[in-house]
Amino acid sequence: MKFRRSGRLVDMTQYLLNHPHQQIPLTFFSERYLSAKSSISEDIGIVKETFEGKNLGKVETSAGATGGVKFVPVIGNEDAVRQVDQLCEKLEDPARILPGGYLYMMDVIGDPKAMQDLGRVIASHYQDAGVDAIMTMATKGIPLAYAVAQLLNVPVSIVRHEQRITEGSIVSINYVSGSKKQIQTMSLARRSLKPASNVLIIDDFMKAGGTIRGMMDLAEEFQATVAGAAILTEAVHEEEKLVSDYVSLTRLTEVDVKERKITVKRGSLFDAD
Amino acid sequence: MKFRRSGRLVDMTQYLLNHPHQQIPLTFFSERYLSAKSSISEDIGIVKETFEGKNLGKVETSAGATGGVKFVPVIGNEDAVRQVDQLCEKLEDPARILPGGYLYMMDVIGDPKAMQDLGRVIASHYQDAGVDAIMTMATKGIPLAYAVAQLLNVPVSIVRHEQRITEGSIVSINYVSGSKKQIQTMSLARRSLKPASNVLIIDDFMKAGGTIRGMMDLAEEFQATVAGAAILTEAVHEEEKLVSDYVSLTRLTEVDVKERKITVKRGSLFDAD
Known part of the structure; x- marks a missing residue:
C-alpha cells in the first residue's frame, strides 16, 4: 500500500510517539511507505517542526548510512x-x-x-x-x-x-x-x-x-x-x-x-x- | 499560529492518540488551528483513513451542533x-x-x-x-x-x-x-x-x-x-x-x-x- 504524504505524516506521527527514545533508520520508513528517502526526510522535517513548535518533544535526525530519526519526549x-x-x-x-x-x-x-x-x-x-x-x-x-x-x-x-x-x-x-x-x-x-x-x-x-x-x-x-x-x-x-x-x-x-x-x-x- | 494541513495532521494525530475515548468537538480543533470546520473535517477524514487502514484504531465522527470526533483504540x-x-x-x-x-x-x-x-x-x-x-x-x-x-x-x-x-x-x-x-x-x-x-x-x-x-x-x-x-x-x-x-x-x-x-x-x- 503506497501512502500519500498526508497518510505518511499521520502514520509517522503515531509510530514515533509509540517508539520514543529509539533510533529508527530512514530505510524503515521508506520501506514502510514505499517512498523515496528524500520524501521521508521532508516528512520528518514537517513532523519535527510541528512537534517542536507545540513543545511535544524533540525529533532528532542523524545523517549518513546509519542515518535515522529519534523521538525524544520532552515538555516545555x-x-x-x-x-x-x-x-x-x-x-x-x-x-x-x-x-x-x-x-x-x-x-x-x-x-x-x-x-x-x-x-x-x-x-x-x-x-x-x-x-x-x-x-x-x-x-x-x-x-x-x-x-x-x-x-x-x-x-x-x-x-x-x-x-x-x-x-x-x-x-x-x-x-x-x-x-x-x-x-x-x-x-x-x-x-x-x-x-x-x-x-x-x-x-x-x-x-x-x-x-x-x-x-x-x-x-x-x-x-x-x-x-x-x-x-x-x-x-x-x-x-x-x-x-x-x-x-x-x-x-x-x-x-x-x-x-x-x-x-x-x-x-x-x-x-x- | 496558523497551521497548514500537514502540521494540523501531525498535531491532530498526537492529540487524538493522547485523548482516547474522548469526544472532541470540531470547534476545539478549528480554534486550535484557526481553520474552517470544513478543513478540519477533511483532516479528520485523512486521519481516520490512515488509522483504520493501519488497524491503529477507530476514528468515530458525529455530525450536528455537538458534532465531534472520538478516537477508540482497537487492534485488528x-x-x-x-x-x-x-x-x-x-x-x-x-x-x-x-x-x-x-x-x-x-x-x-x-x-x-x-x-x-x-x-x-x-x-x-x-x-x-x-x-x-x-x-x-x-x-x-x-x-x-x-x-x-x-x-x-x-x-x-x-x-x-x-x-x-x-x-x-x-x-x-x-x-x-x-x-x-x-x-x-x-x-x-x-x-x-x-x-x-x-x-x-x-x-x-x-x-x-x-x-x-x-x-x-x-x-x-x-x-x-x-x-x-x-x-x-x-x-x-x-x-x-x-x-x-x-x-x-x-x-x-x-x-x-x-x-x-x-x-x-x-x-x-x-x-x-
Whole structure:
C-alpha cells in the first residue's frame, strides 16, 4: 500500500510517539511507505517542526548510512510548571488530610493521564542521563514509574517489602526507615534488573528518604549506577534527609491538621529556574 | 499560529492518540488551528483513513451542533493473535520455571511496551462495555491495569492485601484463595472507587479464580457493576473455577517441572474465533 504524504505524516506521527527514545533508520520508513528517502526526510522535517513548535518533544535526525530519526519526549518548562502548579492546587484540598497528617493521593496516582503528564516532566528532566532501567517501590510508585519508563523506553524493576516466592532468587537488604527509625527489608528479584544498569529511582512520596536510600543501596547489590531519583511529593522534614541526589515534583511544606490547612509548592526539580 | 494541513495532521494525530475515548468537538480543533470546520473535517477524514487502514484504531465522527470526533483504540484480530502468540512462545522458555511450578513473568510485566500492546488487546475487547473504572490487585496486576485504563480513559483502583494507614477509610472483605483454600483479606480505600461504577477487573495471573471472585465481591460493596475481568495468564486448573465471566490473553496448560517443559496457548479471549 503506497501512502500519500498526508497518510505518511499521520502514520509517522503515531509510530514515533509509540517508539520514543529509539533510533529508527530512514530505510524503515521508506520501506514502510514505499517512498523515496528524500520524501521521508521532508516528512520528518514537517513532523519535527510541528512537534517542536507545540513543545511535544524533540525529533532528532542523524545523517549518513546509519542515518535515522529519534523521538525524544520532552515538555516545555512553561507546560511543566503549569501542570505541577495545578497538582499543587489539587493537593492543597483540606479534604485530603488523613489521620496522622498523611495526605490522600490515590486519586492522583489512580489517574493514568495525570501519571503520563507528570511522567513526561520526569522523563524530560532525565532525557540525556542514559537511564536504562527504572526502579520503584511497590505499590504507589508503580504508576509513575511505568509512565516514565514508557517515555524513556526502558524496563521497570519493582522492589517490594515482602519476599514473594514466585520470582525465584531474590536479593534483600535491610534498611532503616528514616522517619520511623525502624529496620525494614526490601527485596528485588535477581532476574528483574540487569547487572550494571544505570537506574533511575521513582517513588510517590519521600519523607526522610530512607526508602530511596534503601533502593540506592539495593541498586549497588546489582552493580548498578544510580542516574538519579525522582519523587512525586516530598515532605519537608525537620531532620536531615538521608539522600541528596534527588528531584521532587512537589513539596509538601505544611500539614496543619488542626487548622485543616495543607501547603504544597513546586518541588526541587524547578529550583534552578 | 496558523497551521497548514500537514502540521494540523501531525498535531491532530498526537492529540487524538493522547485523548482516547474522548469526544472532541470540531470547534476545539478549528480554534486550535484557526481553520474552517470544513478543513478540519477533511483532516479528520485523512486521519481516520490512515488509522483504520493501519488497524491503529477507530476514528468515530458525529455530525450536528455537538458534532465531534472520538478516537477508540482497537487492534485488528490478526495483530492481536500475532502479539499473543509471540507472548506464548516467550512464556514457554523453560528457564522460567520456578520452584513450586510457578512461572517467572516479571520481565514481561516489567516491559512497559509489552503492557501497552497487551493492554490494547484488552481495551479493544471491552471498547463498548461502558467501563468507567479499572480494578486491579497489587502488585503485579498494576502495569497491565494502567495500560488498559489509559486506553479506555478511566481511573484505576488498586486493591491490596495489606491494610495501609495512609488512605483513610477502607473497605475490607475476606475471601478464600481458590488454590490454597486459605482465608485472606483484601482492602480498597473507600475514596478510590466512585460508587455505582462499571468496573473492569484486570490481573496478571489466575488459577482457581479466588482473587478475581474476591474483587467481584468487593466491587459489590461499592454498589459497582462488573463489566468483566481480563487476565494476562490463566493457569488451566483441574478443579472448577470460582468465576466464569472473564477472558484471558494466554493459558498456561502445562508446567512439567521434571521434564522442564511449559506449554502456553492463546487464552479465552480468542475462543470465539
